[in-house]
Amino acid sequence: MKRMVLAGSALVALGGCAAGQPYTGVEAGPTAVAESPAPAVVAPAAIPVPDNVLLADWTGPYGGVPPWDQVKLALFPEALQFAVEEQRREVAAIADNPDAPTFDNTIVALEKAGQRLGRVGTIYGLYTNNLSSPEFQAIREEWDPKLSAASDEVTLNPRLFQRIKAVYDARQGLGLDAKQLRLVEKTYESYVRNGANLEPAQKEQLATINQQLASAFGSFSNKVLADEGKYTVAAAGQLKGLPQDVQSAAKSAAAQRNLPAGQYAIVNTRSAVDPVLTFADNRALREKVWREFVNRGDNGDANDTNATIAQIVKLRADRARLLGYPSHAHWRMQDTMAKSPDRAMDLMMRVWPAAVAREKEEVADMAALARKSGFKGRIEPWDYLYYAEKVRKARYDLSQEELKPYFQLDNMVQAMFWSAGELYGYDFKENTGTVPVFNPDVRTFEVTNRKDGSLVGLWYLDTYARPGKRSGAWHSAYQPRIRLLGDDLVLNSNNNNFTKPAPGEPVLISLDDANTMFHEFGHALHYLTIDVNYPTFAGSQRDFVEYPSQVNENWLMTPEVLNRFAKHYKTGQPIPPALVAKIEKAKTFNQGYATVSYLSSALVDMKLHLKPDGVVDPDAFERTTLAELGMPREMVMRHRLPQFNHLFASDSYSAGYYSYLWSEVMDADTWAAFEGAGNVWDKTIAGRFKSMILQTGNETDRTEAYRAFRGRDPDATALLKRRGFPTN
Numbered sequence: 060m061k062r063m064v065l066a067g068s069a070l071v072a073l074g075g076c077a078a079g080q081p082y083t084g085v086e087a088g089p090t091a092v093a094e095s096p097a098p099a100v101v102a103p104a105a106i107p108v109p110d111n112v113l114l115a116d117w118t119g120p121y122g123g124v125p126p127w128d129q130v131k132l133a134l135f136p137e138a139l140q141f142a143v144e145e146q147r148r149e150v151a152a153i154a155d156n157p158d159a160p161t162f163d164n165t166i167v168a169l170e171k172a173g174q175r176l177g178r179v180g181t182i183y184g185l186y187t188n189n190l191s192s193p194e195f196q197a198i199r200e201e202w203d204p205k206l207s208a209a210s211d212e213v214t215l216n217p218r219l220f221q222r223i224k225a226v227y228d229a230r231q232g233l234g235l236d237a238k239q240l241r242l243v244e245k246t247y248e249s250y251v252r253n254g255a256n257l258e259p260a261q262k263e264q265l266a267t268i269n270q271q272l273a274s275a276f277g278s279f280s281n282k283v284l285a286d287e288g289k290y291t292v293a294a295a296g297q298l299k300g301l302p303q304d305v306q307s308a309a310k311s312a313a314a315q316r317n318l319p320a321g322q323y324a325i326v327n328t329r330s331a332v333d334p335v336l337t338f339a340d341n342r343a344l345r346e347k348v349w350r351e352f353v354n355r356g357d358n359g360d361a362n363d364t365n366a367t368i369a370q371i372v373k374l375r376a377d378r379a380r381l382l383g384y385p386s387h388a389h390w391r392m393q394d395t396m397a398k399s400p401d402r403a404m405d406l407m408m409r410v411w412p413a414a415v416a417r418e419k420e421e422v423a424d425m426a427a428l429a430r431k432s433g434f435k436g437r438i439e440p441w442d443y444l445y446y447a448e449k450v451r452k453a454r455y456d457l458s459q460e461e462l463k464p465y466f467q468l469d470n471m472v473q474a475m476f477w478s479a480g481e482l483y484g485y486d487f488k489e490n491t492g493t494v495p496v497f498n499p500d501v502r503t504f505e506v507t508n509r510k511d512g513s514l515v516g517l518w519y520l521d522t523y524a525r526p527g528k529r530s531g532a533w534h535s536a537y538q539p540r541i542r543l544l545g546d547d548l549v550l551n552s553n554n555n556n557f558t559k560p561a562p563g564e565p566v567l568i569s570l571d572d573a574n575t576m577f578h579e580f581g582h583a584l585h586y587l588t589i590d591v592n593y594p595t596f597a598g599s600q601r602d603f604v605e606y607p608s609q610v611n612e613n614w615l616m617t618p619e620v621l622n623r624f625a626k627h628y629k630t631g632q633p634i635p636p637a638l639v640a641k642i643e644k645a646k647t648f649n650q651g652y653a654t655v656s657y658l659s660s661a662l663v664d665m666k667l668h669l670k671p672d673g674v675v676d677p678d679a680f681e682r683t684t685l686a687e688l689g690m691p692r693e694m695v696m697r698h699r700l701p702q703f704n705h706l707f708a709s710d711s712y713s714a715g716y717y718s719y720l721w722s723e724v725m726d727a728d729t730w731a732a733f734e735g736a737g738n739v740w741d742k743t744i745a746g747r748f749k750s751m752i753l754q755t756g757n758e759t760d761r762t763e764a765y766r767a768f769r770g771r772d773p774d775a776t777a778l779l780k781r782r783g784f785p786t787n
């Protein structure tokens with residue numbers, strides 16, 4: 060059943076580059092406790108559905124698509140109310156069924172429940188991420204807690220749980236196949252983990268905590284969004300060193316904000332800030348922009364998130380205690396591959412010292428070079444990217460600006476398609492204009508199987524930044540392929556925040572951005588490929604989900620992709636082999652910075668959520684923890700706590716930011732398999748990856764799926780090698 064998808068859509072969608080897979084770990088499934096005869100389905104009495112487009116079945120091509128063009132904010136309250144009530148009736152019919160509980164009348168029936176709420180939730184989730192206006196935020200404020208309550212009402216329903224438990228207890232004698240058995244176990248475990256076994260008074264307490272958390276999450280993300288709407292004003296004279304396209308973007312950002320001519324606006328998001336930190340010769344401007352960015356949510360004003368974080372961490376610790384776990388981290392990690400905080404910490408601490416050591420070498424290199432140019436002070440955090448770029452240029456004769464003309468956004472989209480065609484036999488054909496979209500700039504593509512032309516799904520691309528759209532890049536799942544529900548076409552999207560160019564101008568992106576596009580497209584390919592019977596299995600464990608996306612990044616830098624798609628935007632010439640060789644040579648450059656920036660965030664996350672009492676002063680906790688870890692003074696966390704959406708905009712990546720590293724162990728080890736074959740386009744390996752890893756969703760244990768694919772467990776050596784760290 061899709062009941063968590065609502066909470067889930069906020070969940071999924073809010074967490075960073077979240078995969079958007081409605082993995083909830085809840086959901087139920089099918090067959091008879093006793094060898095009961097045909098299950099008696101207790102149909103809810105027919106209640107007329109209000110005339111509200113959010114409640115209507117999706118119609119049109121591809122088995123029906125979301126009616127984005129007809130959504131009005133005023134329709135949400137009625138739609139949410141009705142869908143929640145309908146789910147309540149559906150669940151009551153299952154819980155109060157007079158027949159003995161069976162796999163079909165309990166577990167399968169639950170899998171089918173809440174579909175309308177799931178559809179409304181998909182649209183609600185889109186507004187949360189892509190179209191969040193003050194008017195919508197007011198709706199969320201009311202409805203996030205109500206949706207949390209609706210979800211708890213299901214999990215904490217004692218009659219329902221009794222039936223699930225009855226099926227679970229009898230499961231071995233029911234003649235279930237392996238997937239059905241797994242469904243029963245996953246369902247039961249999830250209900251227990253989420254409080255189904257608690258006493259009534261505790262259940263009430265739990266539901267209250269969950270509602271308070273839902274409110275706090277909304278409040279956190281609104282505040283961060285507000286601080287990301289800020290900008291730093293600069294004059295033309297301060298922009299020395301900035302590439303032309305960055306200056307143009309700052310100019311159009313200023314115009315959009317009605318600033319006087321001659322002024323430039325550096326918007327407070329990573330994609331606008333990083334180029335300034337990398338290229339601006341004006342040190343004072345760099346410092347100003349840097350401070351504004353790293354202090355999002357931390358300015359002691361109306362948008363300050365520290366109190367919200369303290370509240371969230373405390374509520375989480377209370378909830379974990381109520382549920383019988385030593386900490387929020389222990390609770391969150393129950394249904395992960397790592398299984399315990401210790402194992403995640405072990406992996407992180409295996410990499411951390413090497414990363415810090417490399418960072419110190421990088422700083423020494425930068426300091427030496429900076430001194431040569433007459434710089435007297437110390438390298439400060441706002442100097443890091445600037446001097447790193449200078450070292451890159453000096454050592455590898457390579458500048459990011461030299462690369463940019465070869466990485467045109469549209470060409471990279473075509474590169475992603477081509478690569479998916481070679482590996483998985485998918486074709487993508489643009490059909491923008493034939494289906495509704497939620498913004499005129501959104502493009503749509505029909506996905507088909509090359510071998511027989513059969514339809515796979517519909518993929519949306521929302522490329523440009525705009526007010527109300529959260530920062531970063533992510534994948535959103537609108538509809539998975541679920542055989543039980545008759546949904547065999549997938550609907551999903553990728554979302555970026557590139558600056559929209561003037562009409563007719565190309566969008567040139569950095570190599571990092573191209574990499575991010577391949578990453579998010581890896582999530583999309585995973586989701587397009589998942590083919591399962593039950594909604595519960597249409598997702599992945601949190602520390603598995605970044606594996607397919609990270610693997611997909613690898614194909615970007617192959618000669619086959621570069622020669623075809625990395626073409627100069629003016630001359631059309633492919634990127635020169637000498638330049639590719641330089642990129643290859645500089646592959647592990649600045650990995651100290653990248654790794655420390657990521658890992659410090661992941662370590663602080665885990666340590667914060669290991670606190671049993673959950674009592675923290677976020678600012679002080681961050682400072683002390685970083686000092687204990689030996690955080691280099693020239694660096695900050697990639698996401699400081701006051702703006703860490705992964706952790707505080709939902710539960711999704713809380714005690715889970717380590718997942719990227721966990722997934723990367725499998726990714727690097729998988730890429731080693733492709734390289735080992737002597738051809739990274741090897742159709743046999745790609746086919747095995749598709750059928751064993753991608754297609755299976757969460758139908759089988761992921762550790763075993765990996766073992767089946769690779770013939771052994773993943774080996775972390777490949778990851779250390781890739782980052783250029785010592786492997787001993």
Ligand SMILES: [Zn+2]
Nearest residue numbers: 076077605608
């Ligand atoms: Zn991702």
